[in-house]
Amino acid sequence: MSEELRVFIVDDEAPARSRLRVLLADLAPELPNVTVGEADNGAVALAWLNDAPADVVLVDIRMPVMDGIELAQHLARLEPPPAVVFVTAYDQYAVQAFELNAIDYLLKPVRALRLKSALEKAQRAATLPADVLRKLAPEGRRHLSCSERGRILLVPVADIVYLKAELKYVTARTAQREYLLEESLTQLEQEYAQRFVRVHRNCLVARGAVAGFERDHEADGETRWLVLLKSVADKLPVSRRQWPALKTTLAEAAHAEK
Amino acid sequence: MKNGVASIRQIPWRRAAPDFRNLGVVLRTLLLVNGFAALGILARNGDWSTLPQELVEFAALLEPPLIAALVLFYLLQPGLRRLPTVLVWIVVVASAAALAAAFRLVLAGVEVDGAPDGMGRAAAWGAVAAVLVLSYFGLRDRAFSPAVAEARLMALTARIRPHFLFNSLNAVLGVIRSDPRRAEAALEELSDLFRVLMQENRELATLEEELALCRQYLDLERLRLGERLAVKWDFDQCPMDALVPPLMLQPLLENAVYHGIEPAATTGEIAIAIARQGDRIAIDLANPFHREGRHHSGNRMALDNIRERLMLFFDLEASLDTSVADGEYRVRIRLPYRHKARPA
Numbered sequence: 001m002s003e004e005l006r007v008f009i010v011d012d013e014a015p016a017r018s019r020l021r022v023l024l025a026d027l028a029p030e031l032p033n034v035t036v037g038e039a040d041n042g043a044v045a046l047a048w049l050n051d052a053p054a055d056v057v058l059v060d061i062r063m064p065v066m067d068g069i070e071l072a073q074h075l076a077r078l079e080p081p082p083a084v085v086f087v088t089a090y091d092q093y094a095v096q097a098f099e100l101n102a103i104d105y106l107l108k109p110v111r112a113l114r115l116k117s118a119l120e121k122a123q124r125a126a127t128l129p130a131d132v133l134r135k136l137a138p139e140g141r142r143h144l145s146c147s148e149r150g151r152i153l154l155v156p157v158a159d160i161v162y163l164k165a166e167l168k169y170v171t172a173r174t175a176q177r178e179y180l181l182e183e184s185l186t187q188l189e190q191e192y193a194q195r196f197v198r199v200h201r202n203c204l205v206a207r208g209a210v211a212g213f214e215r216d217h218e219a220d221g222e223t224r225w226l227v228l229l230k231s232v233a234d235k236l237p238v239s240r241r242q243w244p245a246l247k248t249t250l251a252e253a254a255h256a257e258k
Numbered sequence: 259m260k261n262g263v264a265s266i267r268q269i270p271w272r273r274a275a276p277d278f279r280n281l282g283v284v285l286r287t288l289l290l291v292n293g294f295a296a297l298g299i300l301a302r303n304g305d306w307s308t309l310p311q312e313l314v315e316f317a318a319l320l321e322p323p324l325i326a327a328l329v330l331f332y333l334l335q336p337g338l339r340r341l342p343t344v345l346v347w348i349v350v351v352a353s354a355a356a357l358a359a360a361f362r363l364v365l366a367g368v369e370v371d372g373a374p375d376g377m378g379r380a381a382a383w384g385a386v387a388a389v390l391v392l393s394y395f396g397l398r399d400r401a402f403s404p405a406v407a408e409a410r411l412m413a414l415t416a417r418i419r420p421h422f423l424f425n426s427l428n429a430v431l432g433v434i435r436s437d438p439r440r441a442e443a444a445l446e447e448l449s450d451l452f453r454v455l456m457q458e459n460r461e462l463a464t465l466e467e468e469l470a471l472c473r474q475y476l477d478l479e480r481l482r483l484g485e486r487l488a489v490k491w492d493f494d495q496c497p498m499d500a501l502v503p504p505l506m507l508q509p510l511l512e513n514a515v516y517h518g519i520e521p522a523a524t525t526g527e528i529a530i531a532i533a534r535q536g537d538r539i540a541i542d543l544a545n546p547f548h549r550e551g552r553h554h555s556g557n558r559m560a561l562d563n564i565r566e567r568l569m570l571f572f573d574l575e576a577s578l579d580t581s582v583a584d585g586e587y588r589v590r591i592r593l594p595y596r597h598k599a600r601p602a
Contacts, residue, residue: 012523013425013482015432022435041523064523089424108428 005033005119008054010045010071011087012063016108020058020087023112031116042066043154046074046145050152054082056122058106061088066154069094069137072128074145077182083122094136101132140191144172146179155179157195161209161232163188165202175231197249199227200239210250213238275338275346276395278331280594282574283395287328290394291387295320323361323384327354351388358384419512422479429482444481447474454505462501462571462596465532465539469493472507472530479515487519488527495533499597502539503567509560510543510589518545518587534595541591547582561589568593 007024011017017038024033036054039045043066049057057075061068072084088094089108098105104118104125134140143154159174165185172179189196189204196204211228214235218224225243226235238246276283299316303309330353331338338346362380426448434441451474480487511528519526526546533540561580568576568591576593 012520013429013432014484015429015482016425017432018436019428019432022432062520064521089428090420108424109431110428 003032005031005056005123006036006054007033007119008036008045008049008057008082009038010040010042010057010063010068011038011060012040013060014040016060016087020110020115023110023115026112027116027119031119033119042068042071042074043143045071046154047152049075049078049082050147051150053078053080056083056085056119058085058087061086061091061094066143069133070141070143073130073133073137073141074143076128076130076133077145083125084128085118085122097136101135103128103132134191139194144179144181144183146172146181148179153179155181157192161206161229162234162236163196163204164236173232173234197246199236199242199246203236205229205236207250275335275341275343275350276392276399277335277573278328278338279335280573280575284328284332285574286394287391288324290391291324292317292320294387294390319361319365322365323354323357324387326361327357327384327388330357347389347392350392351385354388355381355385358387419516421516422512425482426478429478433481440481444478447478450474451478451508457504461504463504464498464598465496465500465502466498468502468504468507469498471505472511475508475511479519483515483519486522486525487515488525490527490529492529492531493533496539497534497595497597500534500539501596501598502593503564503571506564506567506591507541507543509564513560514543514545514587517548521548522546537595539591539593539595541589541593543589543591544586547585547587564591 009017009020011020017040021035021038024035027033036052037048039048041063042059045057045059046066057071059068059071063071066074068086068088072086075082075084086094086098086103086105087108087110088105095105095107097103104121106114106118141157143156144160146153146155155172155174161173161175163181163185164171164173170181170183170185170188172181185202185204189198192204195206195208197207199205205227209229209231211230214226214228216224216226216235216237224240225238227238228235276287278284278287295316296313299309299312303312331350334349338349341349359377359381362377426444430441430444430448433444451471454471476487476489507530511530514528518528529542529544531540531542561578565578568578572593577591579590581588581590
């Protein structure tokens with residue numbers, strides 16, 4: 001690669017960022033690179049990288065707001081996705097997972113030579129596959145990202161009441177408003193099997209948001225059920241196929257709460 | 259402060275006499291002597307139906323001298339602490355025997371079956387009970403110390419989070435070119451901290467030493483975390499010579515930083531209040547509470563470690579409780595106010 005390598009640094013500690021910056025500058029004669037920006041957590045980094053692309057992102061694992069693993073999951077969805085190199089001081093679980101999945105990582109304090117070889121590897125290697133990231137964060141991302149007028153909005157998964165598939169988008173409904181997501185409902189269902197339950201071919205509802213059910217009479221005389229929600233007035237139809245399964249899982253959940 | 263370290267070492271970890279001012283020791287003594295007496299009654303009892311009656315009557319004879327003995331030892335405690343083991347045994351056994359005999363004389367009017375007949379037998383009972391109690395505490399002390407307890411204390415205190423060490427070193431490297439003086443200071447603090455961490459922390463330390471250590475630790479964390487870390491100290495009412503288990507506060511602060519400050523992007527405050535309440539020291543620590551994501555390590559371990567060491571040093575008189583309220587995680591420690599002997 002004749003061009004300079006564009007590197008972005010994400011770490012919540014200022015001295016740690018400055019350490020990486022200094023090392024990158026030291027490496028520049030051998031490995032031409034430029035630091036295109038830095039951020040102190042995953043959410044800030046994501047907003048930045050959405051409009052200012054980088055080739056490699058150096059990502060600290062333990063950060064407030066959005067940690068490194070979740071940031072990597074979001075970065076993998078960018079077009080084109082940057083290469084991600086994880087940096088960690090001491091996180092046995094993450095390191096174990098990296099070893100298992102042959103993911104390159106750097107240990108703090110970071111050494112110049114290790115950084116160089118990681119950058120060279122990152123230039124060649126493909127991005128981290130989604131299933132590997134899924135393994136690192138089995139409980140799923142904590143935010144879903146939504147692109148709105150050129151900006152990235154992060155929707156906390158915990159705030160989502162229901163997800164509805166419409167044409168090529170998925171709508172996420174929170175107590176306040178709706179967001180359009182570029183996601184697939186099936187994948188969301190797999191990622192958040194614990195949190196959401198399918199009520200209809202095109203709809204997933206947060207288990208905790210269900211207030212109850214209401215009987216609805218349709219014109220053809222058939223009855224169907226509607227889900228009532230705690231924080232939103234919308235009523236969501238339950239498909240005949242989902243009704244028996246839904247009734248038992250929610251009954252079990254209510255029982256477990258007692 | 260330097261000679262402070264030396265004088266703490268004068269209080270030996272193994273005590274010749276049980277600490278009769280300790281609630282745990284008093285309770286154990288009461289249970290032991292009463293249990294012993296109950297066994298004696300049970301052994302000579304011929305008829306189940308009269309057993310409760312006999313127990314009550316014997317208690318009337320037993321409790322007054324027993325309580326008198328405990329009061330006496332409570333008063334004698336400062337003196338007993340300085341005596342060699344043999345003298346402690348002589349004093350305790352002799353006074354127990356004397357008290358038993360004296361109460362026998364006073365209560366001579368009360369005739370009870372199975373009670374010691376004469377003053378001689380009462381004295382013998384008192385002596386046997388005292389020997390029993392002293393042997394028990396001697397054994398107990400030996401079980402907890404020195405080999406077992408020392409090994410455990412060392413193992414317990416050696417657990418500093420590697421997370422902190424590597425992040426601190428990384429932070430020092432991060433400022434070493436831009437601010438060499440800050441880097442120097444940080445390395446000095448780090449080496450001071452590790453000197454204490456790697457000592458055999460078997461003796462109690464003063465609160466003053468412990469607080470100095472905490473400041474150095476927090477200074478290092480401030481290098482990494484900058485504005486995000488705010489600390490509120492409140493120890494105007496706190497006697498600096500109070501003795502505490504070494505490295506009692508620092509691991510709690512480390513927990514507070516790890517779980518309370520690091521997970522937030524904005525400034526978080528750790529509040530530490532230490533005050534003397536009569537003959538007790540109250541330590542209260544609060545930090546912001548965050549529901550943990552996938553990071554949870556070592557919190558319980560550090561707390562159990564400190565609780566265990568408090569128990570080893572102060573028995574039942576110290577306590578450590580944690581609670582979550584109003585978005586805060588709180589640790590509450592209560593321990594008896596001990597201080598090293600002041601130079602006369």
